Amino acid sequence: MQLQLENVNYVYEPGTAFEKKALTDINLGFEKGEFVAVIGHTGCGKSTLIQHLNGLVKPTSGRVLFEDEDINAPNYNRKALRGKVGLVFQYPDHQLFEENI
DSSP: OOEEEEEEEEEESTTSTTOEEEEEEEEEEEOTTOOOOOOOOTTSSHHHHHHHTTTSSOOSEEEEEETTEETTSTTOOHHHHHTTSOOOOSSHHHHHOOSOO
């Protein structure tokens, strides 16, 4: 696998009264050149999952690997990763176009 999630868990605001489990034990892999769409109900964890793919958020536990390297390792170059792993969020036209130039 080119990009892989291994036993990824993510908890918002752990240890507080607002603690919320968003991802539980996710194992998923993507091959080079593959296009993937993530769909589901509001609040099911789609955006949280996607943000893990290029290191926008770090798992509470588990690992995210790109080319067999942990992208959350202390010296990993996430800027270079983001040049290779592209994400398009909901309402992509808001990311790609502006009303004013």
